[in-house]
Amino acid sequence: MLELNGISKVYGQGASQVEALRDVDLNISPGEFVAVMGTSGCGKTTLLNIIGCLDTATSGIYTLQGKDVSRLSLKDKARVRNKTFGFVFQAFNLLAEYTVLENVTLPLRYSGVPKRRWKEQGLGVLERLGIADLSSRYPDQLSGGQQQRVAIARALVNDPEIIIADEPTGNLDTGTGREIVSVLCDLVEKQKKIVILATHDGAVASRAQRLLQMVDGRIIDDSTVPTGAVSFSHPAE
Amino acid sequence: MKPLYRRLLIVGIAMGVVATSLIIGVGQTLFLQRSRIGNLVSGAYWIYHGGDSPNTIYGMSLDLARTVQSWLPKGTASSAVAVDYGRSIRIGPEFYQSNVVGTDFTFLQFFELEVEGRFFTEEEQETRKRVCAVTSDIYELFGSDLKFITIGDAEFEVVGVVRGEMYRQGAMPLDYSTNSVFLPIEVYYSDIQNEDSLAGLVAEIAVLAPELTKGDLQRVLSANLSSLENAPSLKVLQWGEADRTELVRVLLALTAIFLVAFVVFLLAGLNIVQIASASVYDRHRVFGLKAALGAAPGDIVKEVSQEILGCALQGGYLGVVVAGIVNTLLNHYVGKYWAAFNMVTALAGVVLALVVGWITSLIPARKAAMIDPVKALREER
Ligand SMILES: Nc1ncnc2c1ncn2[C@@H]1O[C@H](COP(=O)(O)OP(=O)(O)OP(=O)(O)O)[C@@H](O)[C@H]1O
Numbered sequence A: 001m002l003e004l005n006g007i008s009k010v011y012g013q014g015a016s017q018v019e020a021l022r023d024v025d026l027n028i029s030p031g032e033f034v035a036v037m038g039t040s041g042c043g044k045t046t047l048l049n050i051i052g053c054l055d056t057a058t059s060g061i062y063t064l065q066g067k068d069v070s071r072l073s074l075k076d077k078a079r080v081r082n083k084t085f086g087f088v089f090q091a092f093n094l095l096a097e098y099t100v101l102e103n104v105t106l107p108l109r110y111s112g113v114p115k116r117r118w119k120e121q122g123l124g125v126l127e128r129l130g131i132a133d134l135s136s137r138y139p140d141q142l143s144g145g146q147q148q149r150v151a152i153a154r155a156l157v158n159d160p161e162i163i164i165a166d167e168p169t170g171n172l173d174t175g176t177g178r179e180i181v182s183v184l185c186d187l188v189e190k191q192k193k194i195v196i197l198a199t200h201d202g203a204v205a206s207r208a209q210r211l212l213q214m215v216d217g218r219i220i221d222d223s224t225v226p227t228g229a230v231s232f233s234h235p236a237e
Numbered sequence B: 001m002k003p004l005y006r007r008l009l010i011v012g013i014a015m016g017v018v019a020t021s022l023i024i025g026v027g028q029t030l031f032l033q034r035s036r037i038g039n040l041v042s043g044a045y046w047i048y049h050g051g052d053s054p055n056t057i058y059g060m061s062l063d064l065a066r067t068v069q070s071w072l073p074k075g076t077a078s079s080a081v082a083v084d085y086g087r088s089i090r091i092g093p094e095f096y097q098s099n100v101v102g103t104d105f106t107f108l109q110f111f112e113l114e115v116e117g118r119f120f121t122e123e124e125q126e127t128r129k130r131v132c133a134v135t136s137d138i139y140e141l142f143g144s145d146l147k148f149i150t151i152g153d154a155e156f157e158v159v160g161v162v163r164g165e166m167y168r169q170g171a172m173p174l175d176y177s178t179n180s181v182f183l184p185i186e187v188y189y190s191d192i193q194n195e196d197s198l199a200g201l202v203a204e205i206a207v208l209a210p211e212l213t214k215g216d217l218q219r220v221l222s223a224n225l226s227s228l229e230n231a232p233s234l235k236v237l238q239w240g241e242a243d244r245t246e247l248v249r250v251l252l253a254l255t256a257i258f259l260v261a262f263v264v265f266l267l268a269g270l271n272i273v274q275i276a277s278a279s280v281y282d283r284h285r286v287f288g289l290k291a292a293l294g295a296a297p298g299d300i301v302k303e304v305s306q307e308i309l310g311c312a313l314q315g316g317y318l319g320v321v322v323a324g325i326v327n328t329l330l331n332h333y334v335g336k337y338w339a340a341f342n343m344v345t346a347l348a349g350v351v352l353a354l355v356v357g358w359i360t361s362l363i364p365a366r367k368a369a370m371i372d373p374v375k376a377l378r379e380e381r
């Protein structure tokens, strides 16, 4: 599905040069739930941005669905982001002047879906996530957990194959964070989507099947964990 | 877009439209009136008895007028003119208000006129016949019934009808084209005003002297005036000169308006570009997010342009309304010189606003499209 070969990313020039990623190799297949862990500044966000076609690698080859992504134009990259990826951010990034439904249907504007189908499609995702009743509210009328669910709905509205979640629980309390991760787990189990999640939280990472450990721009450990094996790390509910 | 930015943008564009409509209106006026500046009637002059201020005019006596006329070189046509405005005249049983003009038989030479019948002749003037010519509008009112006109106690035979423009601004602006009765000036003195030839009823002497310049004429006057006791201060005006003086005043005012409007236009232009840019900068993260969610640069350019064009359209309507008001006011002030404000101008205003909006949106839209989603979203934390 997606394959990174010798990917490096260098920010800045000269003395202030930062090597955010160093020679990263990675393969991810459909139905995988991948967690990325590591200390602050180790390159998690950079990795996710490159995978999500938000950023371009300085060197290396990135193949997505059999195609070399590094040569795509800005326009084509935007199309790939729109169709193939769904993004969930730590800060939710909902637009304050839009209702929940308008926020959720935002990606449809750029995907050529006719306007008359936006509402139906938006309400459909909201329903699947159990928050259809919030559709006409504004973001500041929602709790953090609700906002992040709306953000997940927005990420799913175009039915992408890959969900990129950069510290999706970072702004949430433990309980709410766990619920959000459960939503993401469901996507992998029931819809065979790829979820790639960056986190500082071991409990969150333990819900994934595969755990990448990063240090200083390198993946130093890539281990597959059998599902359920880590359930001990959760307090009983 | 923030409501404040929206409003500023609309007002800015409206200002631009008003300024441009002024620039176009004034420019058009300047262009059209430019030709009138040089439009003096060569060789045609007015001699009048002027006071110290340009607005003071004294009448001349018929004696003085005749003396002055005798100073003119041989072959120079001239007519003394005395006018009674709104004098009551009687035609058959009906009373009527009209301009009664006492003048010389040469008066006809000063205008290009059509004459039915005749103007009064030299002989009729010398023999003090009670004859007159009327303008065509009076004739059309009464038709062939119009044989005699009674003014005061005197009855005048109508010998001709004159048709054509007899307007110019002299020392006193005069328009003889309509509603006027012309008769010999001596008869006017004695039979209508009951005055002798020393009464200062003569407003002006019209002079046709193609071979003389204004300077020549002034020299002729001053040379002869010096031999007179209590010499009156006679002044010379070339035909069209008073018109020109007023026109120059109006054109100067219009040029000033033009310059002010131009500065306003430039400021408004800078302003709207600034505001449009600020409104984009303000929503840096919004555009970054939209880009992350799949908006291509073209999508964002379209979004920003549409937004600004929406403002431009509203600003255009507002601008056209305000421009209409400003135009009406100017019209009041500069009157006949002002180019009309019409549907075409209004339409041009809206189109102009859209063009300005489009040009304005180019830079901000491009800026918005070039926002790097990674950087924009990183700034949040
Ligand atoms: N635009 C940039 N310009 C310069 N350096 C950058 C830029 N973006 C990231 N970096 C640097 O690259 C390195 C990796 O950053 P990255 O954001 O990927 O880390 P992270 O693992 O996501 O950290 P955190 O856990 O704090 O989110 C850091 O040292 C960071 O300072």
Ligand SMILES: [Mg+2]
Pocket: A044, A045, A046, A166
């Ligand atoms: Mg990060």
